[in-house]
Amino acid sequence: MLSELEYVIGTDHTCISFYMKELIHTRNISIHCYEMDDQAILVEGSLTDERLFPFVLYSANESRDPGIVHGMIVRMSLSLPELMILSVSADMPVVPVAGCRDIADSVIKLTGLQIKPGLRIRSGKFLQKQKDVFT
Numbered sequence: 001m002l003s004e005l006e007y008v009i010g011t012d013h014t015c016i017s018f019y020m021k022e023l024i025h026t027r028n029i030s031i032h033c034y035e036m037d038d039q040a041i042l043v044e045g046s047l048t049d050e051r052l053f054p055f056v057l058y059s060a061n062e063s064r065d066p067g068i069v070h071g072m073i074v075r076m077s078l079s080l081p082e083l084m085i086l087s088v089s090a091d092m093p094v095v096p097v098a099g100c101r102d103i104a105d106s107v108i109k110l111t112g113l114q115i116k117p118g119l120r121i122r123s124g125k126f127l128q129k130q131k132d133v134f135t
Helices: 098-110 119-128
Strands: 003-009 014-020 025-037 040-051 055-057 062-064 067-079 085-094
Touching: 067 098, 085 098
Parallel strands: none
Antiparallel strands: 003 014, 025 040, 040 067, 055 062, 067 085
């Protein structure tokens, strides 16, 4: 079933029409924070990718049925007010190929880092070693 959607673009507010086709993929990211005590919080983030139609997973050269392709959960406890990472873990109950799980053990290396400007650069150094998992 096709449905028409109008979208305004340009400075002259010219409308063009798009025809939307059937939904094929969704990605949901959620983050939940829990108070542990006066000194710490727990942050839990999850990511779920779902394919809504049969597809080919080219990296594994396989045809797959619709369903969840990625299911990942990261949990980290942070000290307050410093935002020091006290502990971190990652679970990957659903992955497209088994090799994807290799990155899960790498997140433990974030323990001891402080969340502040520059964290992305510092944390990227150890993740760079895992880059071959994704290529």
